[in-house]
Amino acid sequence: MGRTRPENNLYVACEEMDFIWSVEDLVEFRDMWRRECSVEEIRSYFGRQSWREVIIIALDQLHWGYIKPRADVMLIEGVRA
Numbered sequence: 001m002g003r004t005r006p007e008n009n010l011y012v013a014c015e016e017m018d019f020i021w022s023v024e025d026l027v028e029f030r031d032m033w034r035r036e037c038s039v040e041e042i043r044s045y046f047g048r049q050s051w052r053e054v055i056i057i058a059l060d061q062l063h064w065g066y067i068k069p070r071a072d073v074m075l076i077e078g079v080r081a
Contacts, residue, residue, distance in 0.1 A: 017049070017056075018049070019053060021057055029061070030061065030067055032045065036070065039054045039055065
């Protein structure tokens with residue numbers, strides 16, 4: 001049985017971020033990922049406000065098998081996530 005959402009007192013995580021990507025951008029993202037462009041390079045190329053938006057699409061694309069994991073990816077500003 002699934003969880004039901006409360007009708008009030010909701011918190012929406014990352015509400016200020018943009019997780020919408022066009023199909024064309026996804027193709028370019030996957031290519032950049034395979035060429036081992038950094039998260040910052042990808043963020044800048046697509047004009048994203050936060051590296052978090054890139055990490056979320058990477059997690060999504062990893063989940064669906066469109067890209068492969070990279071050892072360097074979770075190194076962001078010197079912090080290993």
